[in-house]
Amino acid sequence: MPVIAGFDIAAWNQPADQTGGDYYDWQPLPDGRVLVALADVTGHGIGPALLAAVCRAYARTNFTVDDGLLDAMTRINASLSGDLKEGRFVTFVAAICTPGNSRVELLSAGHGPLFFYTLRHDRFDAMKAHGMPLGISSSLVTDPPQMLELDLGDMLVLATDGFFEWENPQGEQFGVARLEATIRASRERPASKIIAALYSAVIAFSKGTPQKDDLTAIIIKRT
Numbered sequence: 001m002p003v004i005a006g007f008d009i010a011a012w013n014q015p016a017d018q019t020g021g022d023y024y025d026w027q028p029l030p031d032g033r034v035l036v037a038l039a040d041v042t043g044h045g046i047g048p049a050l051l052a053a054v055c056r057a058y059a060r061t062n063f064t065v066d067d068g069l070l071d072a073m074t075r076i077n078a079s080l081s082g083d084l085k086e087g088r089f090v091t092f093v094a095a096i097c098t099p100g101n102s103r104v105e106l107l108s109a110g111h112g113p114l115f116f117y118t119l120r121h122d123r124f125d126a127m128k129a130h131g132m133p134l135g136i137s138s139s140l141v142t143d144p145p146q147m148l149e150l151d152l153g154d155m156l157v158l159a160t161d162g163f164f165e166w167e168n169p170q171g172e173q174f175g176v177a178r179l180e181a182t183i184r185a186s187r188e189r190p191a192s193k194i195i196a197a198l199y200s201a202v203i204a205f206s207k208g209t210p211q212k213d214d215l216t217a218i219i220i221k222r223t
Helices: 046-062 069-081 175-185 191-206
Strands: 007-014 022-028 034-041 090-097 103-109 114-118 123-127 146-149 155-159 215-222
Touching: 007 022, 007 034, 007 191, 022 046, 022 215, 034 046, 034 215, 046 069, 046 090, 069 090, 069 103, 090 155, 114 175, 123 175, 155 175, 155 191, 175 191, 191 215
Parallel strands: none
Antiparallel strands: 007 215, 022 034, 034 090, 090 103, 103 146, 114 123, 114 155, 155 215
């Protein structure tokens, strides 16, 4: 992961099969900012993995220093909509961090909930996606990007639904509340250790049930 002054960033992925439809990526921009992205293609396995690779290629090409998140996401959506069959789509969230700056720009196409933890108030805000997933329509339908102000210890947590929906033998899902409680209990630790704690928690909760969906998480923590 990139080293960005004022931030501790970690990401992790574990597919449900040998290949998966989730991915995370980061991209240094020419002006010194860094873009961090997470995507989830419907399904898992070889087909979604190929589509995830295509999505990553479009994202790498379209995110530039001259354009904001909205313009870039609009072009990525237009390209993907011609590649995806009916019933397929991609949830995609991107965040831009500026070294030494406490603000993070965020835009989510269908990916949610997004978790923003503020240390001062010991509070989670679960935010909805700003727009529709990519590939559903040739025209991107979305609200503008959101600006978050991160103080010391605040975190932006991006995770795919493989975490929330993993069931134990009784059919109960891990859920959002347990995810938040795990992150809160680990809030003083580095970002990579928080993700490790989250994975350990979902494994303990599942009590041996098989992983049925890909797991991907990104934590952006203000230091």
